[in-house]
Amino acid sequence: MDHSGEIVLVGCGNMGFALLEGWVDRAGIPAAGIHVVEPGEPLRQRAVARGATVYDDAAGLPAALRPHAVIIAVKPQIVGSMLGAYHRFTDAAVFVSIAAGVPISTFETTLGEAAIVRAMPNMPASIGKGVIAAFANAHTDDGQLAYVTDLLGAVGSVHWLTEERLVDAATAISGSGPAYLFHFIECLADAGVAVGLSAETALALAKQTVGGAAALASTSAFSPAELRQQVTSPNGTTAAALEVLMTEPGLADLVKRAAEAAHRRALELAIPT
Template sequence: MSSNASHLPSSLILVGAGKMGGSMLEGWLKVGMKPEGVTVLDPRPSDEMTRLCEKRGIALNPTESAAPDVLVLAIKPQMLDDAASLVNACLGPHTLIVSILAGKTVGDLRARLPASGAIVRAMPNLPASIGRGATGAAVNDQVSEGQRLMADALLASNGIVEWLPTEDLIDAVTAVSGSGPAYVFHLVECLAEAGAAAGLPKELAERLARATVTGAGELLFQSDLPPATLRQNVTSPGGTTAAALEVLMRDPDGMKALMREAVAAAKRRAEELAG
C-alpha cells in the first residue's frame, strides 16, 4: 500500500458505515488516521460499528459536527436523495467530498448537494475489505493537489488506487474491477463443477478449485511478470495445460470473447444506472 499518513485529513465525516464504509474506516485507522478526527453518520449502525466507535473514541451520530476536511459518501446510491439535506448541511467551503456511490456522477452530486465544491468520485471493490482492493478514482476541476493527495491517502489504505484522466472511465472501471471479484468467484464455481464432472468428489473439487485460484492470485500479486508470461511458464508444449488452453483461448467462443462480452454488459448497465 502507498498510503501516506502525512496526507490524511485532520477531520472526516463518514456517511454510511455499512460493509464498504466500515472496511474503509478500519483501513484509515490502520494507517494512522486519528479516531478523534472521525465522525460516523449512520441511522442504523451495526453492533460491530457501534463497538468500534466506542472503543476508539469515534463520534457516532452526534447532534452537531463542524464542517470536515473530507466527507466520504458510502451510503447506498438510492439513499442519496433522502440523505442529501443532512449531507449538504455538513459541508463547508473547503470540504472535499469522496463518493463511492455507484452510478452517481459528479453532476448528480452537485445537483443534490448545492454546497459541494471539490469532489472525488471513486469505485472501490470488495477486496478493499481485506486491504487488497482496486479503486479507480477521478476528480472534478475544483479538487486541489492537496485534496487529491488526501483522497489518495484514504483510498490507498484499502489497496491500490488508479487515478483516471476523466470521470467517463468510471463505468469501465466498474465493469472490470468493481464487478470483477464476482467473475473470479464464478470461475471457482465453474472449475469446481468441471472437476466434479471429471470424477472428483464434489467437496474435494471445491477445495482444489478454491486453493488453485487463491494461490494463482497470490502468485500474480507477488510477481512482476505479466500475466501472459506466468501463463506461458506453466504451459508445456503439447501438455495437459496446453490442451485445456486450446479450448479456453479458441475464437470466437473462448474465454477472451466471453469476458469481453461480460465486461461490455456490465459497462452498459453502469451507464444505464448513471443515466
C-alpha cells in the same frame, strides 16, 4: 498519512464496511475519528465493534463536526435524495462518492461548488488489497487530492483517471471484478467435484489456485500471457483445457460481454430514477 482528520462515512453496508475495516484494521486510522451514518441497527453495531462512532441519521452528527472527508457509500438510487443533509460540510470537507454510475453533476446539483471525488474501490479494500480508480472535480484542491490519495491508498492502490467517464469503465473491471473472480472460484470448485474431488478439497484447491496465481501475476516480471505459457506443457493437460477456454468465442468473449454489461448498467445508474 495525517490521521488527525475526522471522516464521515455515509452508509456502512458491504462496501462502506469494507473501507471501515481496511482503515481501522489494516491502515491504523483511529476509529474514534470515523463517524458512521447507517440506518441498519446490526450494521451500526458491527461498526461500533470496530470502534467507530455511529448515528442512525445525519441529524445526529455533532453540530461542531468539521470532517476532512464525507464518504458517500449508499446505493446509487438514493444518493440524490440524501445529499442535502451533508451540505453543511461543503466548506471544509472533500466529498468522496463510491456510488456506481452517479455522476459528479448529481452531487454538484445539491452541494454546489464543493470538492467532489468519484471513486470506485473494490471489496479487497477490506484486507488492504483493494484497487481504487478515482476522478476529482475542479473544486478539489491539491491538499484535498493528497488527503484522498492517502485515505484511499490506505486500503489499496489508487489510480487517478483523466476523465470522469472512465470511472464507469473502471467500475466494470475492478469495481465489479472481484465478483467475477469469486464466481470463477465457484466454477473451478464445481469442476473439481465433477472430476472426483470432495467439495471441501475442491474449494480449497480452487481458492488457493486463484489466490496464488493472482499473487504471482501481480509480482512477477512475466506478463500474464507469459506465465500462462509457462504452465502450458506442449501437448499436456493445460493445453487441453485452454483449447476449450480459448477456442473462439471462448472465455475472452464471455468476459468482454460481462464487462460490457456492467459498463452499460453503470451508465443507466447515472439516470435518476
